[in-house]
Structure formats: C-alpha cells, structure tokens
Amino acid sequence: MKLSEIAEDLTEVLITEDEIVAKIAELARRVEADYAGEPLLLVGVLKGAVMVMADLARELTLPITMDWMAVSSYGSGTQSSGVVRILKDLDADITGRRVLIVEDIIDSGLTLSWLLANLQSRGAKSVEILALLRKPNAAKVDVTVKYVGFEIPNKFVVGYGLDYAEHYRNLRGIGVLAPHVYENR
Numbered sequence: 001m002k003l004s005e006i007a008e009d010l011t012e013v014l015i016t017e018d019e020i021v022a023k024i025a026e027l028a029r030r031v032e033a034d035y036a037g038e039p040l041l042l043v044g045v046l047k048g049a050v051m052v053m054a055d056l057a058r059e060l061t062l063p064i065t066m067d068w069m070a071v072s073s074y075g076s077g078t079q080s081s082g083v084v085r086i087l088k089d090l091d092a093d094i095t096g097r098r099v100l101i102v103e104d105i106i107d108s109g110l111t112l113s114w115l116l117a118n119l120q121s122r123g124a125k126s127v128e129i130l131a132l133l134r135k136p137n138a139a140k141v142d143v144t145v146k147y148v149g150f151e152i153p154n155k156f157v158v159g160y161g162l163d164y165a166e167h168y169r170n171l172r173g174i175g176v177l178a179p180h181v182y183e184n185r
Helices: 003-009 017-035 050-059 110-120
Strands: 010-015 040-045 064-072 085-088 098-106 126-134 147-151 174-177
Touching (some): 003 010, 017 050, 017 126, 040 110, 064 110, 098 110
Parallel strands (some): 040 064, 098 126
C-alpha cells in the first residue's frame, strides 16, 4: 500500500519506498564486506522486522540462514512492564555462529539490550545488530548498533512493518501517524 493512499492518517512522510530500497542495498553491501563470505544467521524480531528482514535477505549475496524471535515487554499495555518474555524462541542453535539481529526500529533500547545479552549468552561467535530506524532521543539504555539505516525523531511512525493496532504494516514507506488516529482509543 502506498503512503498516498492513507494520507489523511499521516502528518508527514518521513521515508519513501525508494529511500528504503537504497538504504537496504547500502546496508547489505556493508554486511557483505564485514562478513566476507562467512555463513551468517539473520535473526528477525517479529513482527515489525519482517519487511526489513525479507528485503535485506534478498539483497545479500553471502550465505545466510534466517530464524525468528518474538519478544515482549509490554503485555497488554502501552508502557513497558520491564520484564521481557520470549513469545517465540529461535529454532536454531546459535553456538559458534555469527548472528545478526535484524530490527525495524530501536527506540528505548530496553528490549533489544535484553535480547542482545540473551543471544550472547547462548555461545554465539558474534552477535551484532542491524536496525532500519533508530530514535536516538528515545533511548533509555545505550545499545551498540553496528548498522543503522535512518535516525528519526521521537514520533509515532508506521509503515514498512511498523504498525498501530496491527494496521499500516504493509505501507511501502514510513510516515508519522496523525494523533487523531490513536487518541482517545
């Protein structure tokens, strides 16, 4: 779905489809240079990272495998509970493997910090992070992210995997959601 098709739900378009495609290609070239043909396990964080993971995987020219995790620190609310739960764990053993966590967005960094420590404790050879988006002004903990696509303002964004109430994930770009969509709900 194109951003123009839901323009009334957005206050602005932050990143276009063309900009995302170019950035994914640029990130893939950096990953290829850093891993130089070594097998790499991409670990996508569900659900938001699906688009980033799919497009990155198709762009890479080195040997990869893919796996998925789903984690939550929110429960049913909108504020982090501080307790991270694994909703879907990896299928693969990561002992001795090079792992690249693929994320759609990093805001507070709390859940990602926990996930990074968890995967490192499983005996991986290395664990790095790739995120399409980062909100530096929302960070509560410092997480080292090796590959960042775009730094964005601390606004409520949707599209390209990012959602509000499971809607807008299929937008081809990223836009700021208008407050009238989510206020008083």
